[in-house]
Each structure stands twice: as C-alpha cells, then as structure tokens.
Amino acid sequence: MSCNEGRYSAGSIFISFLLGGAVGAVLGALLTPRSGPETRDRIREQASYVKGEATKVADEVREMASELLEKSKEHIEQKKAILESALEAGKEAMEKEKERLLSKIRKEEEEVQEEESISG
Numbered sequence: 832m833s834c835n836e837g838r839y840s841a842g843s844i845f846i847s848f849l850l851g852g853a854v855g856a857v858l859g860a861l862l863t864p865r866s867g868p869e870t871r872d873r874i875r876e877q878a879s880y881v882k883g884e885a886t887k888v889a890d891e892v893r894e895m896a897s898e899l900l901e902k903s904k905e906h907i908e909q910k911k912a913i914l915e916s917a918l919e920a921g922k923e924a925m926e927k928e929k930e931r932l933l934s935k936i937r938k939e940e941e942e943v944q945e946e947e948s949i950s951g
Contacts, residue, residue: 842892849888853881 856877863873
C-alpha cells in the first residue's frame with residue numbers, strides 16, 4: 832500500500848477493507864458449526880464473492896490508473912508547450928540581440944573608416 836505524507840489512498844483503504852472482509856468471511860465460514868459439504872459450499876460461495884469483488888477492485892484501479900495516465904499526458908503536453916514557447920522566445924531574443932550587436936559593430940567599423948579617411 833502506498834503512503835503519501837501519512838495518508839493512504841482510497842484504493843489502498845478499499846483493498847484493505849475488502850481483504851479484511853474476505854478473511855473474516857472465510858474464518859466465519861470455517862468456524863461456524865456445519866457439516867463438511869455445507870462448509871465447502873459456503874467456502875466456494877465466499878471465494879466466488881471475493882473473486883467478484885477483487886475483479887471490481889482491479890477494474891476500478893485500472894480505471895484510476897488510466898485516468899492518472901491521461902492527466903499526466905495532458906500535464907506533460909502543457910509543460911512541453913510552455914518549454915517550446917520559452918525556447919522560441921529565447922531564440923528570438925538571441926536573434927534580436929545578435930542583430931543589435933552586428934549593427935553596433937558595423938556602425939563602429941564605419942566610424943573607424945571615416946576617422947581613417949579624415950586623418951589619412
């Protein structure tokens with residue numbers, strides 16, 4: 832059973848309750864004074880009941896896992912979109928800064944050439 836900050840999940844509690852009930856039912860069937868065939872029939876009934884309940888729990892857990900997987904996929908897609916957007920914004924900012932610096936370098940080169948032509 833998983834424990835998250837001292838709390839057990841609903842599925843864990845439900846499984847524990849189900850297993851406790853199954854053990855109690857089997858013990859009750861075994862400890863009740865009955866004939867051998869009656870006891871065996873009762874155990875078969877309880878086993879069938881427990882099997883059905885276990886199938887229900889398994890289906891519920893499968894459904895919860897599926898929902899969690901879908902939510903996780905959606906969350907990952909959202910985070911991926913945010914990161915892609917940030918990356919694109921970073922690329923654009925880098926390109927603008929590159930253009931600004933190249934423009935500044937060209938301007939400084941022109942000023943140096945003008946000074947050389949004036950002095951030379």
